[in-house]
Amino acid sequence: MPDAAVPVATGPLAGLRVLELGHFVAAPFCTRLLGDLGADVIKVEPPGAGDPVRQWGARHKGQSAWWSVHARNKRCVTLDLKKPKAREILLRLVAGSDALVENFRPGQLDRMGLAEAALRAAKPDLVIARISGYGQDGPQRDRAAFGVIGEAVGGLRHLTNHPPGTTDLPPVRVGISIGDSIAGIYAAFGIMAALWKRDAGRHGDGRGRGLDVALTESIFSLLEGALPEYGALGTVRQPTGGGIATAAPTNAYRARDGVWVLIAANSDPLFGKLAAAMGRPELADDPRFRGNQARCANVVALDADIGLWTAQHDGAALEALLEAADVPATRAYTIADCAADPQLRHRGMVREVVDAQLGPMLHPGIVPMLPGDPGAIRWAGPPVGAHNDEVFGALGLGAGEIAALREEGVC
Amino acid sequence: MPDAAVPVATGPLAGLRVLELGHFVAAPFCTRLLGDLGADVIKVEPPGAGDPVRQWGARHKGQSAWWSVHARNKRCVTLDLKKPKAREILLRLVAGSDALVENFRPGQLDRMGLAEAALRAAKPDLVIARISGYGQDGPQRDRAAFGVIGEAVGGLRHLTNHPPGTTDLPPVRVGISIGDSIAGIYAAFGIMAALWKRDAGRHGDGRGRGLDVALTESIFSLLEGALPEYGALGTVRQPTGGGIATAAPTNAYRARDGVWVLIAANSDPLFGKLAAAMGRPELADDPRFRGNQARCANVVALDADIGLWTAQHDGAALEALLEAADVPATRAYTIADCAADPQLRHRGMVREVVDAQLGPMLHPGIVPMLPGDPGAIRWAGPPVGAHNDEVFGALGLGAGEIAALREEGVC
Missing domain, CATH: 3.40.50.10540 (Crotonobetainyl-coa:carnitine coa-transferase; domain 1)
Structure with missing residues (x-):
């Protein structure tokens, strides 16, 4: 009616x-x-x-x-x-x-x-x-x-x-x-x-x-390759916290004001940009961090270095720095951030x-x-x-x- | 062709x-x-x-x-x-x-x-x-x-x-x-x-x-009521770890062998069954844990009590105990568990x-x-x-x- x-x-x-x-x-x-x-x-x-x-x-x-x-x-x-x-x-x-x-x-x-x-x-x-x-x-x-x-x-x-x-x-x-x-x-x-x-x-x-x-x-x-990998190779996928097992750096890093900022710089060009933004361009040539494979092998040290840098800036400032450096990044949005997002x-x-x-x-x-x-x-x-x-x-x-x-x- | x-x-x-x-x-x-x-x-x-x-x-x-x-x-x-x-x-x-x-x-x-x-x-x-x-x-x-x-x-x-x-x-x-x-x-x-x-x-x-x-x-x-709640009340939803803000007990608890076991006993009847399975039927009458609201208010103490119990049993034994008690529970399946699941x-x-x-x-x-x-x-x-x-x-x-x-x- x-x-x-x-x-x-x-x-x-x-x-x-x-x-x-x-x-x-x-x-x-x-x-x-x-x-x-x-x-x-x-x-x-x-x-x-x-x-x-x-x-x-x-x-x-x-x-x-x-x-x-x-x-x-x-x-x-x-x-x-x-x-x-x-x-x-x-x-x-x-x-x-x-x-x-x-x-x-x-x-x-x-x-x-x-x-x-x-x-x-x-x-x-x-x-x-x-x-x-x-x-x-x-x-x-x-x-x-x-x-x-x-x-x-x-x-x-x-x-x-x-x-x-x-x-x-x-x-x-x-x-x-x-x-x-x-x-x-x-x-x-x-x-x-x-x-x-x-x-x-x-x-x-x-x-x-x-x-x-x-x-x-x-x-x-939705478990991607976990089942075929287990069936063919016997590998049991394990959790990887904030990161990804096969790519680095990509994780959430804490800013000075406690905000978590996601940074995805897991290619050589992006990592070079990130190192420059951190004021440490030499990291891109560090043998521990040259190439994604090396970065994955040394991800604990790498994430620690990045975390020391992010801890010196508030979340908003970090986002601005990373945007200016053309590095994919964002704070972890709360619902308030979502509601305000342009x-x-x-x-x-x-x-x-x-x-x-x-x-x-x-x-x-x-x-x-x-x-x-x-x-x-x-x-x-x-x-x-x-x-x-x-x-x-x-x-x-x-x-x-x-x-x-x-x-x-x-x- | x-x-x-x-x-x-x-x-x-x-x-x-x-x-x-x-x-x-x-x-x-x-x-x-x-x-x-x-x-x-x-x-x-x-x-x-x-x-x-x-x-x-x-x-x-x-x-x-x-x-x-x-x-x-x-x-x-x-x-x-x-x-x-x-x-x-x-x-x-x-x-x-x-x-x-x-x-x-x-x-x-x-x-x-x-x-x-x-x-x-x-x-x-x-x-x-x-x-x-x-x-x-x-x-x-x-x-x-x-x-x-x-x-x-x-x-x-x-x-x-x-x-x-x-x-x-x-x-x-x-x-x-x-x-x-x-x-x-x-x-x-x-x-x-x-x-x-x-x-x-x-x-x-x-x-x-x-x-x-x-x-x-x-x-x-997929964010459920987060946006309308924020819009109407200004509340910003926060993370709740392994649990749920409005239901208790429901969390992952560690077994003696390190396996994480999920237990969802967040109704009065289920909580009574869980308390009995734990050998502590008196918990169901404890004023801190009587009713879901009280359990949510005292969830840290409640989860600690449950965790002390789960730490005394291996994962498989816990699952069997909880199944016998008719309490919804499961270990956190790895891909090996999924592949073997009947x-x-x-x-x-x-x-x-x-x-x-x-x-x-x-x-x-x-x-x-x-x-x-x-x-x-x-x-x-x-x-x-x-x-x-x-x-x-x-x-x-x-x-x-x-x-x-x-x-x-x-x-």
């Missing part, structure tokens, strides 16, 4: 309808990406508190600030899927959808009477994307899907550490829900691949497809959005960027059940019927 | 042709994903050494082991794009392609006479995906696109660290080319969104589209592939998984120019013409 106040969907996915049976991060992040490019995303939550992310992170006016971004462009409806009437409504929504995205524990939708056969009976050519910790089959499919566990099983946590013997501190978490987010992007890619195959003219076969995206595997897929601002990556509940908010922009057809942030994350009347009304339910369903706890 | 020895493409993207003008990680990773799902990827390299990744990482039989995976399923041709004859051949390849993926520095293809107008003249409905460090426009588009710099500008490097004041060690690199890889997945998603819009029946408009994916922005898009094996994520150059190799499986139509690893990364005769022959060039072009250094 669009009215004049509802922004019209734009972007390449306008006209696509996606049903989200998601919570936490992975599935909702996937549908956020689809919605940003124009898809009509209908998010189904249990009546009451809804998705736990509504309570996550710092609050603003009693609401999660994250929610403003996480659920933007979505229409939020409530259904208690344990109730038969709710399942019936859900299947009517399925019938009008192109894709469904869910991240329940494997098997849970089946137990709710929403197995794939039921979904396909409602919509034979539906694309069904399932996201889970470990996948929909196999001996460990039922393990609890905590992100930090999945990231460790995918092989990432071992690598986000200082070299063995450097410190007693634990390997760090990447600091964000990296496994969930990457699984979400992979699912968005897979959904569009499946929809292209379904819909694309002479290539299209009109068939729906299923996707089975695991958090562990999404991480594992390039991110120029590119529309830091946007002021009016959230109907929270007022003016900063939102990250839309990735991937399609300059001629970019999609839009049509609205910010809505309250629980905000679109019940609109969405259920479009199914033909009258106001009285919806009120009765609410009364019964169906929605 | 398929013959009996060439595996037929399968998967949802069979029939799609993608031209890669890529090098290093981001664009080639994007096309690897497309090729895994069945696309015919033609990778164009300069004659001679080709893509630098052919030399990266550990070598096996004189070749990069990573290359076996990075270029799998691709047809590799050489063209010296500085030569007019090579550009002419390239535009003929463009004419037969659905999408083009490139990660030159912004503007570089224009300077080579391959601006968007030239590409579109050859194929009006081409989808063009450009991947770069900072994007195709804006004040910093010409900055050198080093991954470590881009990840820092995207806000990630600041967060992969221990809390301020914990250590003098630098924030760690994630340990893999995370920014390039994520940009590559985003590009694959954007390409399929654009192709769906081009080709999809009643939704399709037959138009080509451009994509502009930046490494910095791909990272920045779940990853069951799911086809660790595959034995015969590389025509290198012999038997381990390859990671295909993500995203489409169980009914999964795509395939048809062949491993080929030598430089391996498909020149086949690809240029299909354009109608005879063997003599191709030999002459090779003689002239065109290919």
Whole structure:
């Protein structure tokens, strides 16, 4: 029931309808990406508190600030899927959808009477994307899907550490829900691949497809040459702290004011420029540091020399010196640095959005960027059940019927 | 020119042709994903050494082991794009392609006479995906696109660290080319969104589209609520080491044999199980640790208690104890652990592939998984120019013409 106040969907996915049976991060992040490019995303939550992310992170006016971004462009409806009437409504929504995205524990939708056969009976050519910790089959499919566990099983946590013997501190978490987010992007890619195959003219076969995206595997897929190297040579990749095993110098160095400054000068010309900027041009001819191989072999001494120099300057001054010397460098941006960055601002990556509940908010922009057809942030994350009347009304339910369903706890 | 020895493409993207003008990680990773799902990827390299990744990482039989995976399923041709004859051949390849993926520095293809107008003249409905460090426009588009710099500008490097004041060690690199890889997945998603819009029946408009994916922005898009929280409240998210600011206990704890074991017991029931497994059930009733909020407030003491316990057991024994107690836990997998993992094996994520150059190799499986139509690893990364005769022959060039072009250094 669009009215004049509802922004019209734009972007390449306008006209696509996606049903989200998601919570936490992975599935909702996937549908956020689809919605940003124009898809009509209908998010189904249990009546009451809804998705736990509504309570996550710092609050603003009693609401999660994250929610403003996480659920933007979505229409939020409530259904208690344990109730038969709710399942019936859900299947009517399925019938009008192109894709469904869910991240329940494997098997849970089946137990709710929403197995794939039921979904396909409602919509034979539906694309069904399932996201889970470990996948929909196999001996460990039922393990609890905590992100930090999945990231460790995918092989990432071992690598986000200082070299063995450097410190007693634990390997760090990447600091964000990296496994969930990457699984979400992979699912968005897979959904569009499946929809292209379904819909694309002479290539299209009109068939729906299923996707089975695991958090562990999404991480594992990014490990570069680690697996073939292990298989062929038996080498086990080890963490390298702030640096890279095969390139030097490239690391984070501390400035006088405590700011960490990244410097990537791991070619001979760049290293020459860095040595000059340090006022020590002779380092470029030092046999310990001549050529990348020598620099890697002597990286501890090299990083120490660079660190002594960076400790004499504040971060901003260092950045200016390195920029003048044409050496790739930057401070490690905090979110305040990101928000102020002229390039991110120029590119529309830091946007002021009016959230109907929270007022003016900063939102990250839309990735991937399609300059001629970019999609839009049509609205910010809505309250629980905000679109019940609109969405259920479009199914033909009258106001009285919806009120009765609410009364019964169906929605 | 398929013959009996060439595996037929399968998967949802069979029939799609993608031209890669890529090098290093981001664009080639994007096309690897497309090729895994069945696309015919033609990778164009300069004659001679080709893509630098052919030399990266550990070598096996004189070749990069990573290359076996990075270029799998691709047809590799050489063209010296500085030569007019090579550009002419390239535009003929463009004419037969659905999408083009490139990660030159912004503007570089224009300077080579391959601006968007030239590409579109050859194929009006081409989808063009450009991947770069900072994007195709804006004040910093010409900055050198080093991954470590881009990840820092995207806000990630600041967060992969221990809390301020914990250590003098630098924030760690994630340990893999995370920014390039994520940009590559985003590009694959954007390409399929654009192709769906081009080709999809009643939704399709037959138009080509451009994509502009930046490494910095791909990272920045994953920062959860950091930007809206900063905008609304002024809070600057800080690193939290191995833990999570809002949940406890969840961290990596060291076992007696030095193995790091992740434990996620940040709910009251799970913490009760952990306390019992530790032989200290009273901890669950300790006022310092009753409820997640109290545990977060006293996380240093809590992590120390858990660490004292884990230090009494070897990693494997700890994992067994925690599994028996139904507490989510795992050691931080090395690549050797991944390769042996029964779940990853069951799911086809660790595959034995015969590389025509290198012999038997381990390859990671295909993500995203489409169980009914999964795509395939048809062949491993080929030598430089391996498909020149086949690809240029299909354009109608005879063997003599191709030999002459090779003689002239065109290919």
